[in-house]
Amino acid sequence: MVQDDPITMEEDGDLVEYPLLAVRDAVVFPHMMIPLFVGRDRSLRAVDKALDGDHCLIIVTQKEPDLRDPAPEDLYEIGTLASIARMLRMPDGTTSILVEGLERVRILEYTQTRSYYRVQAALITDEVEEQPLTEALMRAALALFEKCVQLSNSLPDDAFVSAMNAEDPGWLADVIASHLNLDIEERQEILETLDPVLRLQKLSVLLAKELDVLELEDQIQCQVQEEVDKSQRESVLREQMRGIQQELGEMDPTTAEKNEVRDRIAASNMPDEVREKADKELARLDLMPPMSPETGVIRTYLDWLLDLPWVEETKDSTDVSAVARLLDQEHYGLPRAKERIVEYIAVRQLAGEKMRSPILCFVGPPGTGKTSLGKSIATAMGRNFVRVSLGGVRDEAEIRGHRRTYIGALPGRIIQTMRRAKTVNPVFMLDEIDKLGLDFRGDPSAALLEVLDPEQNHAFSDHYLDVDYDLSKVMFITTANILDPVPPALQDRMEVIEFPGYVEEEKVEIAKRFLIPRQTEEHGLTQLKFSEQALRKIIREYSYEAGVRNLERAIATICRKVARAMAEGRRTPRLITPRSLFKYLGPAEYTYGVIEDADEVGLATGIAWTAAGGDTMAVEVTLMDGKGNLILTGQLGEVMQESAQAALSYTRSHAADLGIVKKQFDRLDIHIHVPEGAIPKDGPSAGVTIATALVSALSKRPVHREVGLTGEITLRGRVLGIGGLKEKVLAAHRAGLKTVVLPKKNEKDLHEIPRKIRRDLNFIFVDRMDEVLPVALTTPRSVRRKRPSSGATS
Numbered sequence: 001m002v003q004d005d006p007i008t009m010e011e012d013g014d015l016v017e018y019p020l021l022a023v024r025d026a027v028v029f030p031h032m033m034i035p036l037f038v039g040r041d042r043s044l045r046a047v048d049k050a051l052d053g054d055h056c057l058i059i060v061t062q063k064e065p066d067l068r069d070p071a072p073e074d075l076y077e078i079g080t081l082a083s084i085a086r087m088l089r090m091p092d093g094t095t096s097i098l099v100e101g102l103e104r105v106r107i108l109e110y111t112q113t114r115s116y117y118r119v120q121a122a123l124i125t126d127e128v129e130e131q132p133l134t135e136a137l138m139r140a141a142l143a144l145f146e147k148c149v150q151l152s153n154s155l156p157d158d159a160f161v162s163a164m165n166a167e168d169p170g171w172l173a174d175v176i177a178s179h180l181n182l183d184i185e186e187r188q189e190i191l192e193t194l195d196p197v198l199r200l201q202k203l204s205v206l207l208a209k210e211l212d213v214l215e216l217e218d219q220i221q222c223q224v225q226e227e228v229d230k231s232q233r234e235s236v237l238r239e240q241m242r243g244i245q246q247e248l249g250e251m252d253p254t255t256a257e258k259n260e261v262r263d264r265i266a267a268s269n270m271p272d273e274v275r276e277k278a279d280k281e282l283a284r285l286d287l288m289p290p291m292s293p294e295t296g297v298i299r300t301y302l303d304w305l306l307d308l309p310w311v312e313e314t315k316d317s318t319d320v321s322a323v324a325r326l327l328d329q330e331h332y333g334l335p336r337a338k339e340r341i342v343e344y345i346a347v348r349q350l351a352g353e354k355m356r357s358p359i360l361c362f363v364g365p366p367g368t369g370k371t372s373l374g375k376s377i378a379t380a381m382g383r384n385f386v387r388v389s390l391g392g393v394r395d396e397a398e399i400r401g402h403r404r405t406y407i408g409a410l411p412g413r414i415i416q417t418m419r420r421a422k423t424v425n426p427v428f429m430l431d432e433i434d435k436l437g438l439d440f441r442g443d444p445s446a447a448l449l450e451v452l453d454p455e456q457n458h459a460f461s462d463h464y465l466d467v468d469y470d471l472s473k474v475m476f477i478t479t480a481n482i483l484d485p486v487p488p489a490l491q492d493r494m495e496v497i498e499f500p501g502y503v504e505e506e507k508v509e510i511a512k513r514f515l516i517p518r519q520t521e522e523h524g525l526t527q528l529k530f531s532e533q534a535l536r537k538i539i540r541e542y543s544y545e546a547g548v549r550n551l552e553r554a555i556a557t558i559c560r561k562v563a564r565a566m567a568e569g570r571r572t573p574r575l576i577t578p579r580s581l582f583k584y585l586g587p588a589e590y591t592y593g594v595i596e597d598a599d600e601v602g603l604a605t606g607i608a609w610t611a612a613g614g615d616t617m618a619v620e621v622t623l624m625d626g627k628g629n630l631i632l633t634g635q636l637g638e639v640m641q642e643s644a645q646a647a648l649s650y651t652r653s654h655a656a657d658l659g660i661v662k663k664q665f666d667r668l669d670i671h672i673h674v675p676e677g678a679i680p681k682d683g684p685s686a687g688v689t690i691a692t693a694l695v696s697a698l699s700k701r702p703v704h705r706e707v708g709l710t711g712e713i714t715l716r717g718r719v720l721g722i723g724g725l726k727e728k729v730l731a732a733h734r735a736g737l738k739t740v741v742l743p744k745k746n747e748k749d750l751h752e753i754p755r756k757i758r759r760d761l762n763f764i765f766v767d768r769m770d771e772v773l774p775v776a777l778t779t780p781r782s783v784r785r786k787r788p789s790s791g792a793t794s
């Protein structure tokens with residue numbers, strides 16, 4: 001290699017001696033013209049000396065560009081002999097020279113170091129033999145360089161011209177290296193590569209690298225340019241369109257829409273924070289091309305902000321007695337609910353806004369007037385009424401909305417309902433909170449807590465809305481059929497008002513005063529009357545319910561059919577009697593009276609509390625040959641299954657007293673079934689009924705068919721209190737039972753039962769199971785004969 005063996009090159013190199021100029025950040029190549037700034041004293045003196053002579057000097061690059069006064073060892077050994085073509089002295093004292101590189105040199109000796117450097121150096125001349133390889137190499141390098149010049153913005157076209165004129169590979173390498181964007185080390189390495197072919201090879205590698213970078217740059221540049229062109233084109237076209245529309249006197253529809261929204265925002269009385277948000281969205285809308293899908297999303301959002309009531313409110317009526325009167329006018333009965341509502345309104349007026357209103361919760365079976373009383377409250381107070389059902393809501397997002405980033409996102413049910421309310425202080429009914437679900441998508445009751453909590457609901461956050469909404473002026477009323485499934489945290493926040501269901505007398509009154517007038521008027525049949533017997537028959541045999549929904553439906557059906565007959569010109573009755581019911585309503589759906597036809601062994605009648613009020617519930621026990629297994633069927637819940645176990649244990653442990661042979665238990669399987677099998681049942685209060693049916697089956701004593709039973713049982717045979725007394729007693733009465741056995745604990749609640757019902761029924765209050773059996777079971781003939789004095793206590 002030539003570099004490893006420099007002596008061969010220098011042996012025939014001529015020796016020269018010239019002043020030396022050290023440069024910091026440039027490498028001067030032969031054949032290269034380059035301007036240099038000369039500032040350092042030593043350098044200025046060297047230039048002066050050169051100009052004194054034949055204008056030549058030797059230029060070398062210093063190894064560390066930062067050194068102010070480099071010593072000989074800080075300079076590279078290979079440099080360039082150059083000639084000063086021109087010198088300019090600048091006004092600021094610096095000097096600029098234009099030099100032309102002539103020949104490579106190797107510095108051999110510093111002949112002077114004081115004041116300026118002067119060196120003796122050997123000229124290194126490129127010598128090449130003509131070879132096909134060098135020719136090919138030159139062509140390839142030239143082609144690469146041509147591409148570089150084409151792609152690069154900084155390489156002038158004449159750089160390529162001068163490269164084209166280079167006659168040998170070393171020269172070509174020097175020309176290209178002098179133009180290429182290389183760093184100092186790379187340049188110096190090229191300069192020090194004395195073998196011209198090797199030099200061109202090294203340079204070709206650098207050239208290829210540079211070309212890669214340039215190509216990539218070019219690609220990026222093209223992409224950017226394309227984008228810019230596209231958007232420029234679009235904006236020009238749009239501008240033109242606008243111009244045309246203006247000429248035609250038409251307004252750009254999107255601008256018109258935006259202006260309308262802007263005006264609406266300006267005219268609305270939304271709070272500052274919301275207005276800020278709206279303005280921000282509007283500004284985004286302005287920046288967006290009209291066809292972008294995002295504009296639709298923003299428009300919808302702005303519509304929501306504009307449509308929601310932010311400050312509009314109705315003025316509450318202050319006349320408490322007028323409120324009371326109106327509630328009475330629109331609803332029969334419900335004294336407790338009405339009283340509580342009037343109190344609530346009165347207190348609110350005294351305490352004003354300061355009072356944190358408790359949330360009312362109306363609990364009762366369907367059709368007992370919860371919703372319609374809510375509406376009446378709104379009317380009486382002069383507020384708007386809105387209602388939303390929470391039945392089946394499982395997802396928190398249904399209450400709180402989806403974030404706007406979701407496609408098709410909307411606010412939750414609360415905010416949607418507030419939009420319908422149009423004021424910030426409506427009566428807001430949340431129906432069916434006992435049917436709230438809970439699953440992996442979050443707990444909607446947690447969101448509901450925030451809605452109902454007076455501490456938090458002045459800043460309710462809906463995910464879609466993204467600004468707080470004040471719910472503190474809303475009067476919330478919730479409704480539920482039963483309280484048990486309502487999460488305890490929610491129960492705590494609410495004041496429960498019970499709607500226990502109506503007795504027959506109340507239903508007759510409601511029908512006479514409200515349902516019949518309303519239905520006949522709606523059907524244009526003001527002359528149509530219902531006889532009281534007909535009404536009672538509808539209540540007893542066509543509707544079996546705690547409320548009056550089916551009753552109202554039956555009345556509506558009759559009205560509809562009469563109206564139709566009238567329209568068809570047929571004869572129509574003026575009075576609906578029991579006899580006309582079959583014609584209009586078909587055969588009776590329920591039989592009113594004793595449920596069982598005869599006293600039976602192993603069949604006891606319980607009375608239970610259901611979502612529809614109260615109901616009777618038969619419990620059947622059968623015995624089969626077996627090994628003492630207990631079989632339970634009829635979809636019994638856990639609590640009811642445990643009651644059945646307890647009842648069995650009681651029966652076993654008291655077998656002797658109950659006249660049952662103990663050995664039987666090991667030889668029999670006991671099957672307890674509670675029809676109707678498809679309806680899930682639960683609760684502890686069937687204990688007494690199950691025990692009675694068991695004892696009856698085991699002792700073969702039939703159960704009195706007109707006795708209804710309820711009560712929880714302990715292993716020792718004590719009878720514990722139950723809930724829902726009124727509903728249960730009403731159900732017993734409706735079913736035509738004569739005697740009702742109740743826990744002694746519940747005796748105090750008896751006053752809740754209307755007097756007429758109390759008169760019709762025989763109540764037996766018991767503390768222990770032993771007291772139940774004599775009432776519920778028929779007395780065995782043998783016992784009756786032997787001990788006539790100790791019969792049933794009824």
Ligand code: ADP
Pocket residue numbers: 330331332333334364365366367368369370371372373510514547548549552
């Ligand atoms: P709920 O909301 O409890 O299911 P609704 O309020 O829908 O019951 O009542 C059903 C129908 O019965 C309504 O038409 C209602 O006006 C009527 N109603 C219920 N209770 C009464 C009552 N005490 N006085 C007058 N109408 C009543």
